[in-house]
Amino acid sequence: MLPYTSMITINKESQMPLFIQITNGIIKQVIRGRIKPGLKLPGSRIMAEQLGVHRNTVINSYEELESQGWLTAVPAKGNFINKTLPIVKEIINTTTVKTNILESSNFHFTNGKTISEMGLLKTKSYDLNFDDGCPDVRIAPIKSFAKHYKSLLNSTSKHKFDYSSDLSGNKDLKTVLINHLSETRGINVEPDNLLITRGSLMGFYLLFKNLLLPNDNVIVGKLNYKPVNQIIKDFGGNLVPVTIDEEGLNVDEIEQICKKQKIRAVYVIPHHHHPTTVSLSCARRMKLLILAKKYNFAIIEDDYDFDFHYKNSPILPLMSSDENGSVVYTGSFSKSLAPAFRIGYLVAPKNVIEKLTYSRRYIDRQGDMLMEQTLAMMIEEGELKRHLRKALIIYKNRRNHFCSLLKSELNGIVSFKIPEGGLTVWTQFDKSIDLIKLVNEAKKKSLFMVNPIDYNLNVNEIYFSRLGFASMNENELSKSVEILKKTIHKQV
Numbered sequence: 001m002l003p004y005t006s007m008i009t010i011n012k013e014s015q016m017p018l019f020i021q022i023t024n025g026i027i028k029q030v031i032r033g034r035i036k037p038g039l040k041l042p043g044s045r046i047m048a049e050q051l052g053v054h055r056n057t058v059i060n061s062y063e064e065l066e067s068q069g070w071l072t073a074v075p076a077k078g079n080f081i082n083k084t085l086p087i088v089k090e091i092i093n094t095t096t097v098k099t100n101i102l103e104s105s106n107f108h109f110t111n112g113k114t115i116s117e118m119g120l121l122k123t124k125s126y127d128l129n130f131d132d133g134c135p136d137v138r139i140a141p142i143k144s145f146a147k148h149y150k151s152l153l154n155s156t157s158k159h160k161f162d163y164s165s166d167l168s169g170n171k172d173l174k175t176v177l178i179n180h181l182s183e184t185r186g187i188n189v190e191p192d193n194l195l196i197t198r199g200s201l202m203g204f205y206l207l208f209k210n211l212l213l214p215n216d217n218v219i220v221g222k223l224n225y226k227p228v229n230q231i232i233k234d235f236g237g238n239l240v241p242v243t244i245d246e247e248g249l250n251v252d253e254i255e256q257i258c259k260k261q262k263i264r265a266v267y268v269i270p271h272h273h274h275p276t277t278v279s280l281s282c283a284r285r286m287k288l289l290i291l292a293k294k295y296n297f298a299i300i301e302d303d304y305d306f307d308f309h310y311k312n313s314p315i316l317p318l319m320s321s322d323e324n325g326s327v328v329y330t331g332s333f334s335k336s337l338a339p340a341f342r343i344g345y346l347v348a349p350k351n352v353i354e355k356l357t358y359s360r361r362y363i364d365r366q367g368d369m370l371m372e373q374t375l376a377m378m379i380e381e382g383e384l385k386r387h388l389r390k391a392l393i394i395y396k397n398r399r400n401h402f403c404s405l406l407k408s409e410l411n412g413i414v415s416f417k418i419p420e421g422g423l424t425v426w427t428q429f430d431k432s433i434d435l436i437k438l439v440n441e442a443k444k445k446s447l448f449m450v451n452p453i454d455y456n457l458n459v460n461e462i463y464f465s466r467l468g469f470a471s472m473n474e475n476e477l478s479k480s481v482e483i484l485k486k487t488i489h490k491q492v
């Protein structure tokens with residue numbers, strides 16, 4: 001008799017009735033060729049004993065198999081797998097048969113990078129998180145979100161649930177966002193200059209897909225936000241790395257490069273550079289705009305965490321001073337509210353928006369209209385502004401608390417500049433510390449730190465880590481630093 005116990009997986013906790021699980025298990029084995037056409041199945045009593053289920057369960061399963069045409073019940077003889085079924089696969093070795101036939105395609109498929117090779121993805125949740133700069137979702141205005149979302153769901157207006165003609169984003173959101181951009185960032189544009197995206201990454205993806213020709217040069221920081229580097233490479237672009245110093249991206253270097261080769265775009269994170277948090281100086285901002293005009297390159301301005309600047313009021317984006325159509329500006333609500341909202345936006349000259357809207361149409365026809373409408377209502381009623389005011393104070397206090405802990409508890413072990421904005425501290429560890437080992441040891445104590453390898457650091461820079469402080473309250477920050485301290489002392 002075949003080893004049915006190992007061939008048919010039964011999960012008594014599952015919502016799926018047991019007789020269906022047995023039915024599916026038998027069908028799977030017939031398809032794989034382990035149970036062959038014409039084979040007599042054990043009697044219901046014996047099968048029930050083997051599988052550890054009630055006999056009626058097996059009887060129900062056999063009846064189901066018969067009604068589906070897999071089995072023929074011959075009176076007084078027993079139950080036989082239907083002889084007319086084609087044999088699909090021979091048994092080769094019963095112990096090596098895979099439990100999941102969907103692991104790899106039977107057709108040729110691209111060999112490029114896969115999602116599992118990406119860094120920065122957390123595969124497990126930790127009690128404490130020095131994440132990559134996430135907001136504290138516990139303080140997000142969920143109640144006001146729920147209130148508006150519910151009112152939409154209760155709405156009798158049919159068109160809210162229909163295919164929409166607002167292919168570049170919800171009209172109401174675009175209207176309020178234009179005011180918001182003007183009030184907060186000095187960016188004065190029209191609805192046709194705006195594309196709502198599901199987070200800024202989608203904006204970069206659409207943009208580089210349409211902007212780049214094979215081997216186009218794109219200037220990026222030597223240290224840079226890794227997903228954007230990957231998008232540029234995926235669309236055939238060449239990365240041209242430029243130094244980042246205490247004034248941000250080195251614009252003089254950019255000028256020298258432009259004199260020698262054609263540059264299609266410069267990707268810049270001027271407000272709080274990722275990963276170093278440094279702000280681009282005013283002089284460099286102005287020079288970059290001049291160079292963009294002179295050498296006709298696009299400035300891709302990533303302003304993902306505009307709202308959190310602690311030193312003074314936020315520095316106005318490059319876009320607010322651009323009169324030549326050189327800048328494409330991207331923003332996001334991932335940090336302002338919570339990453340799960342998945343709403344970002346891209347501001348650009350109209351021809352760019354039209355093309356990107358065309359591209360987006362096939363992967364995300366109209367975005368998430370209900371989510372976008374809800375956000376529009378939150379902005380309209382001043383709830384976003386109130387939340388941002390509150391969050392800024394909370395994060396500033398956390399930054400101060402965290403930086404003083406780093407100073408007092410890890411004196412001589414770490415060095416850093418207090419960040420003027422953003423949600424992380426770019427921290428240099430003493431060279432005697434094996435940072436990769438430290439990250440792994442901390443994880444065992446349920447403290448997450450990003451692996452420094454994910455920042456594309458050179459071997460001589462592997463002593464840096466970007467420690468996110470905003471998603472933890474003061475108490476959690478203290479605990480995290482304590483764990484860090486103990487783990488470091490074990491090493492030295």
Ligand SMILES: Cc1ncc(COP(=O)(O)O)c(C=O)c1O
Pocket residue numbers: 132133198199200201202225269274302304331332333334339343344
């Ligand atoms: C520099 C930078 N740009 C863009 C993003 C992406 O944000 P979004 O969630 O809007 O795609 C992040 C996320 O952390 C980021 O660090």
